[in-house]
Amino acid sequence: MKVPFLDFVGPYEELRAELDEAYFRFMRTGWYILGRETEAFEQEFAEYCGSKYCIGVGNGLEALHLILRAYGIGEGDEVVVPSNTYIATWLAVSQVGATPVPVEPDPRTYNLDPARIESALTPRTKAIMPVHLYGQPADMDPILEIARRRGLKVIEDNAQAQGARYKGRRTGSLGDAAGNSFYPGKNLGAFGDAGAITTDDPQLAENVRLLRNYGSKVKYHNEVKGYNSRLDEMQAAFLRVKLRKLDEWNERRSQVAADYLAKMRGGPELTLPFVPDWAKPVWHLFVVRHPDRISLQQKLAEAGVGTLIHYPVPPHLSGAYSEAGWKEGAFPIAEELARKVLSLPVGPHVASEQVAGVITEVNRIVRALRA
């Protein structure tokens, strides 16, 4: 049995006719940056998320960065971020000169724990950035309630969760604004780097539109010191094709996850993902915990099952944040997750025989490691 962790060629083959058609259509336009494909994708993705506006940008990190910029968050400000996330969430805050203030996750959902937010707030706090980690929506209502009461912005990091639902509503439309990533491995993946901002806030939409394009609406009339962070036409053309397939592929991910959850034997050693009843995740990753995850990973590799670790080092202990002086033990939940998590193969490419094989191997290896 061979079950690769990721497969980009299978999904391409499945959509080859439409993707190739999009490529040739794009090549013949002779127009490569900020044109009709980007505009059409922006409209279609806004509609998909249930947001009023979508602004295509260069990647997910830039999406988060430009939102913070456009809200005027910077030097001397603080932004609440999860202690357990991909480092991009933190880096966006650091890039505008503000300070990321980590808050621990709920150990069952791995997402920002609303009950821990209040004690992290100071008069300098300007925003809360929940991440819909691994494709599972964060518990947004209590977060939005705190933000409303304290006059804070809520910026969703929706990089891993395109299509997920929180109490019936799509992520990316729940806060003041959201950053989306279309990195190839994400649920809606481009064939290169790409990202987008979604929002209902017309002022923010206008400001990030300016910022992504050198601060100009009219060429060579630069109103502010902007950036070059544009979603290019070719990626937009490909993303339009893939967006039409997103729900079906998310559904296939859910089927894989449902089989894993039904037939993998969780227990004191193997912790399976927990899904609150208000959450409809899109299973960007299927993450289990095991106290000896290195042996589990090694034995799964021997059995032909590819796995990865998301993430081995929490941001506060990474070299990038060494100047902040965090010590081990500062965020014990994030640190324990970093020691124990292991991501199993999930995606539109995983066939049902492969799912069955992964379940058999995980159950067998967990039992053997216990003995």
Ligand SMILES: *Cc1c(COP(=O)(O)O)cnc(C)c1O
């Ligand atoms: C991928 C990712 C990002 C950044 O997206 P890029 O397109 O790679 O810049 C941000 N946050 C999270 C949680 C991510 O997984």
